[in-house]
Amino acid sequence: MDMEREEKLYMISAIVEHKPGVLHTISNMFRRRGFNIESISVGVSEEPDLARMTITIKGDEVVVEQLVKQLRKIISVVRVSILDPKHTVARELALIKVNTPDSKTRSDVINYTEIFKGHIVDVAHDSLIIEMTGDSEKINAFIDLMKPFGIKEIARTGIAALPRGMRSTRME
Amino acid sequence: MVLMSGAKALIEALKKENVKVIFGIPGGAILPVYDELSKESDINHILVRHEQCAAHAADGYARASGQVGVCMATSGPGATNLVTGIATAYMDSSPVVAITGQVPRTLIGKDAFQEADIIGITTPITKFNFQINRVSEIPGIIKTAFYIASTGRRGPVLIDVPRDVQTEEADVEFNDEIRLRSYKPIYEPHPLQVEKAAQLLIEAERPVIVAGGGVIASNACQELVALAEFLPAPVATTLMGKGAISENHPLSVGMLGMHGTVAANHLVQDADVLLAVGMRFSDRTTGNLKTFCPNGKIIHIDIDASEIGKNIRPHVPIVADAKRALRAIYQRLVEKAQKKEKTAWLRRMQELKEMQEEVVKSNVGGDGIKPPALMVEIRKILPNDAIITTEVGQNQMWAALYLKVYKPRAFISSGGLGTMGFGFPAAIGAKVACPSVPVVDIAGDGSFIMTEQDLATSVAWKIPVIVIVLNNSVLGMVAQWQRLFYGRRYFAVHLGGIPDFVKLAEAYGAQGIRVQSLEEFRRALKTALNSDVTTVIDVPISSEENVLPMVPPGQDIRNLMLS
Ligand SMILES: Cc1ncc(C[n+]2csc(CCOP(=O)(O)OP(=O)(O)O)c2C)c(N)n1
Numbered sequence: 057m058d059m060e061r062e063e064k065l066y067m068i069s070a071i072v073e074h075k076p077g078v079l080h081t082i083s084n085m086f087r088r089r090g091f092n093i094e095s096i097s098v099g100v101s102e103e104p105d106l107a108r109m110t111i112t113i114k115g116d117e118v119v120v121e122q123l124v125k126q127l128r129k130i131i132s133v134v135r136v137s138i139l140d141p142k143h144t145v146a147r148e149l150a151l152i153k154v155n156t157p158d159s160k161t162r163s164d165v166i167n168y169t170e171i172f173k174g175h176i177v178d179v180a181h182d183s184l185i186i187e188m189t190g191d192s193e194k195i196n197a198f199i200d201l202m203k204p205f206g207i208k209e210i211a212r213t214g215i216a217a218l219p220r221g222m223r224s225t226r227m228e
Numbered sequence: 229m230v231l232m233s234g235a236k237a238l239i240e241a242l243k244k245e246n247v248k249v250i251f252g253i254p255g256g257a258i259l260p261v262y263d264e265l266s267k268e269s270d271i272n273h274i275l276v277r278h279e280q281c282a283a284h285a286a287d288g289y290a291r292a293s294g295q296v297g298v299c300m301a302t303s304g305p306g307a308t309n310l311v312t313g314i315a316t317a318y319m320d321s322s323p324v325v326a327i328t329g330q331v332p333r334t335l336i337g338k339d340a341f342q343e344a345d346i347i348g349i350t351t352p353i354t355k356f357n358f359q360i361n362r363v364s365e366i367p368g369i370i371k372t373a374f375y376i377a378s379t380g381r382r383g384p385v386l387i388d389v390p391r392d393v394q395t396e397e398a399d400v401e402f403n404d405e406i407r408l409r410s411y412k413p414i415y416e417p418h419p420l421q422v423e424k425a426a427q428l429l430i431e432a433e434r435p436v437i438v439a440g441g442g443v444i445a446s447n448a449c450q451e452l453v454a455l456a457e458f459l460p461a462p463v464a465t466t467l468m469g470k471g472a473i474s475e476n477h478p479l480s481v482g483m484l485g486m487h488g489t490v491a492a493n494h495l496v497q498d499a500d501v502l503l504a505v506g507m508r509f510s511d512r513t514t515g516n517l518k519t520f521c522p523n524g525k526i527i528h529i530d531i532d533a534s535e536i537g538k539n540i541r542p543h544v545p546i547v548a549d550a551k552r553a554l555r556a557i558y559q560r561l562v563e564k565a566q567k568k569e570k571t572a573w574l575r576r577m578q579e580l581k582e583m584q585e586e587v588v589k590s591n592v593g594g595d596g597i598k599p600p601a602l603m604v605e606i607r608k609i610l611p612n613d614a615i616i617t618t619e620v621g622q623n624q625m626w627a628a629l630y631l632k633v634y635k636p637r638a639f640i641s642s643g644g645l646g647t648m649g650f651g652f653p654a655a656i657g658a659k660v661a662c663p664s665v666p667v668v669d670i671a672g673d674g675s676f677i678m679t680e681q682d683l684a685t686s687v688a689w690k691i692p693v694i695v696i697v698l699n700n701s702v703l704g705m706v707a708q709w710q711r712l713f714y715g716r717r718y719f720a721v722h723l724g725g726i727p728d729f730v731k732l733a734e735a736y737g738a739q740g741i742r743v744q745s746l747e748e749f750r751r752a753l754k755t756a757l758n759s760d761v762t763t764v765i766d767v768p769i770s771s772e773e774n775v776l777p778m779v780p781p782g783q784d785i786r787n788l789m790l791s
Contacts, residue, residue, distance in 0.1 A: 073409065081351050088352050118537070125534035131356045131376065134410040 061116045065094065067139040067146060067217050068124065073132040074100055074107040081130055082109070091115075091123050095148075095214030106134060110146075110217045139217055146217040150195045151177070152186045155206035165205060172198050183208060229399040234363040235260040237400045238327070238389065241370035243270055244402060247298050249289070249660055250274070250327075251282040255302020257342060258329030260394035274660065274689050277681040279306050281653035283313020284679070286324045288657030291640045292615055292667075294447070296323045296378050297657060303329045304342030307388075308349065312647060314384045315353040319644025320468060321445060323382040325373055326350075330359065332392035346388055355383035360390065363398035368407065375406050380413025381532040382445055413531060417548035417556050424544045425503070425527045426560035432501035434573045435461040438484060438513075441468030441643070442506015442530060444636040448551035449473065452505070455558045459567060462577045464492035466507045467628055467643040475632035481581060485513040486779050487625040490587060491580035493777075493785040498576070499524040506530060506550040509539040510644070515785035529553045587777060587790055588630060597746060597769055599623075599698055603630035605746055606668070606696070609753050614666040615640060615658045619651040619675030621705035623698045625775040627670040649678030655693040656686050666757055668694045673726055674703045683736035686762040694756045695764045697729055700771040708774050712789075733764035742766040 072078050079098060086093050094112040101108040113123060120138065127136045139146075156162040162184070169176060169186050172194065178185035188198050192215060199210065232240070238261055242250075249272045254262040265273055276282045279301045286297030301310050307328040317324040331340040347359050356376050358369045373385040429435055443452050449472050456463045456479050463473045464484040473480045482489035484496055496502060502524040507513065514520040517539060528535075528542035529550055536545040546553050561567070588600055603626055610616075612634045618624040618641040633639040640658060642650040655669040669676075676697050686693055698704075707721040730740030739761050741752040749767060756763035777788040 077347065077351075080348065084351055118541075122534065122538060125537075129532065129534045131408065131411050 061118065063114055063116050065112060065114050066120045067141065067144060067215065068111040068113065068120070068127070069137050069139055069217060070109040070111065070127055070133055071101060071106050071135040072109055073134065074105050075132065078107070078132045081132060082127070085126055085130065089122075089126055091119070097214040097216045099216070110215050112215050139219060143220050144217050145220055146191055146215050147189055148192050148195055148215050149187065149189045149213045150199070151211045152188060152199065152202060153208040153210075154184055154186065154202050155182060155208060156184050157182050161205055165202070168198070168201055174198065229401050231397055231399055233260065233264070233395055233397050234360070234366055234389070235264040235394040237363055237366040238370065238394070239264045239268055239271065240402065241367045242298070243268075244367075245296070245370060245374045247271055247296075250298045250300050251276050251285040251289075251657065252300030253279055253282060253302070253306060255306050255329060255342070257303035257331060257391045258300065258306070258327075258389070258394070260391065261300070261327070261329070261389065274685065276653070276685045278679065279309030280313050280649065281656070281679055281682045281685065283310045283324065283326060284316065284647075284650050284653035285657035285660070286326070287313060287317045287322045288617065288640055288654030289661045290317070290323045290657075291654070292637055292658035293661035294637065295661070296325055296374055298325050298327065300327045301329070302342065303331055303346075303391075304344045307346040308344050311349060311353070314350055314386065316642050316645045316647045316650055317384040318353045318355070320642065321382045321441060322384065323377040324384040325377050326384060326386045328386065328388050329394075330388045330390040333361070333390045334392070336390065346386065350386045353384070354386050355381075357386040357388065359388040360393050363393060363396050364400055367400055367402045368405070371404065372406050372408060376408075376411065380411075381442075414533070414547050415531075415549040415552055417529070417546050417553040419556075421544055421546045422553070422556045422560055425546060425557050426564065428501050428525055428527060428544060429459060429503065429557070429561060430564060430566050431568065432459070432461075433568045433570065434498055434500045435459055435503065436495050436499040436501075436524075437461050437463045437503045437505065438466065438496065438507055439463055439469040439472040439505055440466045440507025442550045443469055443472040444506075446506065446531070446550040447636075448506070448554050449636045451551055451554035451558060453477065455554050455561070458558060458561055460570065460574065461503070462491070462495050464488070464496060466510070466513050467641060469507060470628060470639045470641075471633040471636045474634040476634055481577065482584065483628050485785065486515065486781065487629060487775055487777065488779070488785060488788075489629065490584040490777060490788060490790075491577060493779070493788060494580050495577060496521055497784070497786050501525050501527065503527045504529070504542070505554065508535045514539070515779050515783055519784040590791065597743075597749065597767055599626040599769060599773060600630040601746065602698070602749065602767065603627060605750060606670075606753065607632055609750060609757070610666060610668065613638065614668060615655075615662060617641065617651040617655040617658060617667065617669045619669065619671045620646045620648045621672045621675060621703065622700075622708060622773065622775045623670050623672040623675070623704070625705070626698070629775070631670070648672075648675035652676060652679050652693075652695060653682050655695070656682060656691050659691050659693050666694065668696060671695050671697045672704055673697055673699045673701065673729075674723055676729075677723075677726070680732065683733065683738050683762060683764075687737045690760070692760055692762050694753070695762070696753075697764060697766050698769050699726070699729065699766050700769050700773065701726060702771045704771070704773070705775070707771065711772075711774070712778075713780065729764050729766040733762070738762040738764060740764045740766065742768070744768070
């Protein structure tokens with residue numbers, strides 16, 4: 057069977073039992089089988105006893121197919137689907153602390169934040185914290201823009217994603 | 229609803245699963261369960277001498293009987309001693325339930341005395357594991373654990389029971405409900421895939437079947453043979469599949485892989501269609517993957533979807549129970565009633581099988597007792613239904629190559645993990661499962677020393693088994709690699725201080741016999757078969773023997789070294 061061996065970024069949505077140890081089981085499997093994960097985000101889903109996990113991985117079709125099968129094999133994993141980027145809303149949240157030693161840099165940073173539709177969520181004498189959501193490209197672009205000002209700290213959540221409209225990760 | 233302690237609920241739940249025997253060792257954190265067990269006449273507890281042996285015995289019991297084997301240990305060191313046995317069962321998909329004591333809930337995470345994170349430790353080597361938090365969960369968890377262990381691709385499940393959950397009293401309800409949101413092992417093959425497989429097999433001129441342990445696990449041996457005979461196609465097996473087809477059957481060509489037979493290795497490489505069933509294309513079976521079955525279309529049947537495409541991408545994947553898939557393909561073939569003429573292919577099989585016989589003969593003569601000849605002798609003396617277990621190393625491969633097995637579940641060996649010390653406790657477990665059948669462990673001296681202390685278990689519990697020690701005074705298989713691939717630079721393979729196995733056996737109250745010739749061996753084995761105590765037969769062999777044929781690691785499986 058021919059399969060694409062070209063590397064690209066895949067998003068995988070997994071509904072898992074919301075119980076202690078499940079995240080350990082899954083991340084342990086990734087480590088053991090040598091899957092190189094770009095990001096994982098987890099949070100409770102629409103059903104309180106289930107959590108939704110969004111996994112992004114760079115790999116080819118063969119690797120991703122094996123990852124999905126290994127995920128499905130874990131007994132606490134309820135559903136797994138590969139998200140089609142064309143029909144998926146994918147967002148990430150980043151908190152970025154930037155140096156603002158003088159009023160000039162401060163107003164530059166505020167301007168850029170507005171252009172990117174971010175929010176200033178903390179103000180200190182010589183720094184600001186910006187909250188930025190969007191797809192990863194937008195966040196990367198914003199971070200690049202902030203670098204010359206001097207970034208003190210970054211916290212990113214990793215990607216959370218849902219299929220658009222009527223498509224649902226409930227169906228396989 | 230009935231008010232009872234957690235320990236009592238656990239025992240009641242085990243009885244509902246029809247558990248007849250538990251192999252284990254008690255300790256503080258599991259004592260309440262042992263106290264309940266002491267009042268229980270329906271479940272027999274067999275006290276072993278090392279928890280590793282409890283797990284291997286439960287595994288041997290499971291492999292011989294097809295039923296779930298159960299082992300039990302205390303927290304901390306008791307639980308960690310089970311680990312090798314659990315990993316062994318996991319690699320070979322054997323249904324074992326391990327029950328461990330744990331420190332009280334309030335002390336978990338506090339590094340309490342004899343606390344080990346056995347849930348964390350066993351996550352990658354169990355099919356699933358549970359820590360019980362409430363007494364009321366016990367019936368459901370036990371039921372679910374046995375269900376998971378014994379369905380789909382079978383495997384070990386561990387249940388960790390904090391001590392205070394064992395003593396607490398609560399209302400418990402026993403029902404047959406299994407609450408699993410997603411676990412639905414796929415059994416039925418997809419008709420479209422069955423059709424594709426049937427079509428490939430109809431067109432095949434040089435078909436070969438490779439049967440793995442999954443064929444035995446799903447009791448699909450009759451279906452396997454029926455399909456092979458219909459085509460007809462030679463049947464090779466993996467180590468785990470040994471016994472899936474009687475090795476007396478004209479279509480049986482023996483084991484495939486690193487120590488495969490001439491016939492199995494060449495036929496698989498020449499095949500135009502390969503039907504692989506219940507096997508996982510391990511490196512020991514395929515050799516160099518890139519040159520494996522180079523011109524063949526591969527049909528891969530496995531119950532574990534993640535096995536399909538993991539090592540080899542098949543042309544026709546079938547995720548299903550082996551029995552149902554083989555039956556469905558067979559039915560389609562019978563309906564279509566066509567097949568290719570295969571006289572030349574079967575003649576080729578015959579030629580290759582004769583070449584293999586030549587290898588056996590050339591490895592038989594000479595001074596002293598030759599292991600291949602010994603295997604042939606053992607087969608002649610043992611009844612057909614005898615169960616053979618093995619240790620790991622040369623002993624295991626000689627048994628796999630030269631000791632013919634006629635029935636499923638009659639050959640029990642640690643294939644995936646290759647655990648030295650497995651064969652003897654597994655033999656004890658198999659004997660408990662099948663008391664009327666002789667059970668023989670083919671051992672190496674190095675392996676036997678690893679679990680020899682359980683001679684005490686076999687004597688104390690009157691579980692007579694036979695251990696045949698191929699005593700070469702070395703870690704033979706490692707020595708073979710050093711001889712063949714490391715310029716004879718022998719290092720750390722000479723076993724100084726090997727005990728006198730006859731005296732060792734006698735020290736435990738077992739019987740020990742040393743033999744110097746095949747004639748003496750025959751007599752010793754017959755004595756052992758008629759004995760009601762465990763017998764260790766010490767068979768001195770040369771430390772320079774090689775197991776042949778052999779394919780150097782990573783090479784094309786046609787590159788067989790024959791001498
Ligand atoms: C627990 C364990 N430790 C180490 C090994 C590596 N190993 C594989 S075969 C072997 C030698 C086995 O020696 P012996 O039991 O005497 O059998 P022989 O090969 O001589 O028949 C060793 C050390 C292993 N498979 N298992």
